[in-house]
Amino acid sequence: MPKKLTIILGPTAVGKSDFAVRKAREAASVIVNCDSRQIFKELNIGVARPGPGQLAAVPHYFVATHSIFDNYTAGKFELEAMELLRQLFEVHDTVVMCGGSGLYIDALCNGLDDFPEADPGLRASLMQRLDTEGIESLRNDLRVLDPDSYFTIDIANRQRIVRALEVTIATGRPFSSFKSSPAKKRPFEIEKIGLTRPREELYYRIDRRVDLMMEAGLEEEARGLYQYRDLPALNTVGYKELFGYFSGEYDREEAVRLIKRNTRHYAKRQITWWRRDNAITWLPA
Numbered sequence: 001m002p003k004k005l006t007i008i009l010g011p012t013a014v015g016k017s018d019f020a021v022r023k024a025r026e027a028a029s030v031i032v033n034c035d036s037r038q039i040f041k042e043l044n045i046g047v048a049r050p051g052p053g054q055l056a057a058v059p060h061y062f063v064a065t066h067s068i069f070d071n072y073t074a075g076k077f078e079l080e081a082m083e084l085l086r087q088l089f090e091v092h093d094t095v096v097m098c099g100g101s102g103l104y105i106d107a108l109c110n111g112l113d114d115f116p117e118a119d120p121g122l123r124a125s126l127m128q129r130l131d132t133e134g135i136e137s138l139r140n141d142l143r144v145l146d147p148d149s150y151f152t153i154d155i156a157n158r159q160r161i162v163r164a165l166e167v168t169i170a171t172g173r174p175f176s177s178f179k180s181s182p183a184k185k186r187p188f189e190i191e192k193i194g195l196t197r198p199r200e201e202l203y204y205r206i207d208r209r210v211d212l213m214m215e216a217g218l219e220e221e222a223r224g225l226y227q228y229r230d231l232p233a234l235n236t237v238g239y240k241e242l243f244g245y246f247s248g249e250y251d252r253e254e255a256v257r258l259i260k261r262n263t264r265h266y267a268k269r270q271i272t273w274w275r276r277d278n279a280i281t282w283l284p285a
Contacts, residue, residue, distance in 0.1 A: 003089040003188040007034070008098040009105060009274065010195035011267035013205045015285040017050050019195060020098035024058040027094040032081060033062040034099030034108065037236055039077075040068045042225060045218045046238035048209065058096075061088075068225075068233035078107040089188060102273040109192075111184030118163075119170045126162045138165055145169075148176035154269060156262075159232045194274060195285040206263045213238065214256060222246070237262045 006027075008020040024031050033039065037047040041064040050060060061084055066072050088095050099105065106112075130138060138161050143150040149164045164175040197205070222242040228234060229243045238259050245255035274280055 001093060003092075004094045004191060005085065005186075005188050006094060006096050006191045006193065007105060007109075008096065008193050008195065009100060009102075009280070010285070011202060011270045012048070012100055012263060013209050013267070014195045014197055014202060015205075016098050016100065016195055017048075017054055019193075019285065020096050021054050021057050023193075024096040027092070027096065029092045029094050029096055030059040030061065030088060032084065032088070032095060032097045033060060034077070034081070034097050034101055034104045036072075036074070036077075036099075036101040036104055037233070038063055038099070039066050039072065040064070040233055041066065042068045043221075043233070043236070043239075045213050045216050045221050046236065048213075068228060068231050072233070074101075074103045074107040075112050077104050078112055081108050085188070100270055102270060105192075109183070109186070109190055116167060116171055119166060122166050122170055123162065126165055130158060130162065135161060138162065141165060142168070146174035146176055148174060152176070152273075156265075157235060159235060190279075192277070192280040194280040194282045196282050197285050202267060203264055206267065207260050210238075210256065210260050210263065218242070219252070237266055 006023060008016050008023065010016050020031050033050075035047065037043055038049050039062050040047075043049070044064075050063060054060075055063070062077075062081070085095060097105075097108070126138065135158055139150070139155055142155075142161060142165055145168050146164060149168075153160045153164060155161060167173075167175045167178065218238065219242060222239050223246065225234060225239060226243055226246050229240070234240065234243075241255045241258040241262065244250060244258070245252055250258075
């Protein structure tokens with residue numbers, strides 16, 4: 001029998017963690033996290049890390065294992081996750097993976113293309129433009145130079161915009177053109193299960209979760225990270241809105257409203273990302 005990786009995916013707050021725990025217990029297996037923020041040990045409340053009961057029910061990997069000070073990428077995740085799966089498949093016939101980071105899931109399933117090394121000088125120039133002209137100026141450049149990337153990457157993410165422009169300008173090729181290589185073959189079967197809920201229900205769950213996060217101490221957690229707010233890992237919904245509150249841009253009530261709104265927007269982008277993948281079996285959560 002071939003080994004099988006079962007990936008539980010879907011928009012934020014849809015209920016992936018509980019579903020993954022049930023699947024892992026049915027298979028007497030483990031869970032490998034593929035959420036690009038739950039991997040950081042300094043981030044807890046704001047990334048909806050699995051709770052103590054979930055962590056106790058099933059062994060979890062890639063939860064709070066890296067630091068926000070690490071330059072962690074989807075490429076590194078691909079390499080580390082493949083090595084971990086090699087070890088886990090020596091013991092288990094099925095391994096469950098759970099998370100909402102589409103790029104990490106794609107990296108694991110299909111592999112990433114070999115992107116060129118960063119150009120420090122060009123990146124510094126683009127970062128200076130970011131500070132002086134604002135992100136909209138760089139977005140406009142990307143829309144002209146690489147419309148495919150403009151309409152598929154998270155254009156609210158400053159680092160993603162800078163990286164896409166950096167590669168496009170340095171190589172003379174659109175950033176999106178580096179993602180055209182055939183998928184790498186994996187030595188295991190891959191099953192993708194996507195969870196869905198009606199939009200109104202999903203948005204209610206998002207708003208309620210944000211309220212619970214604030215009650216659980218998200219503001220205090222974010223205050224402890226404020227001095228590191230320029231790190232790429234902290235350009236994250238739930239933290240960046242509170243950083244704006246701390247710096248006096250708006251009040252606490254507005255920060256909470258923005259977290260809810262931006263989380264809903266993030267959920268929509270996640271759904272859009274996965275619509276292109278016909279290998280996903282969608283189930284009502």
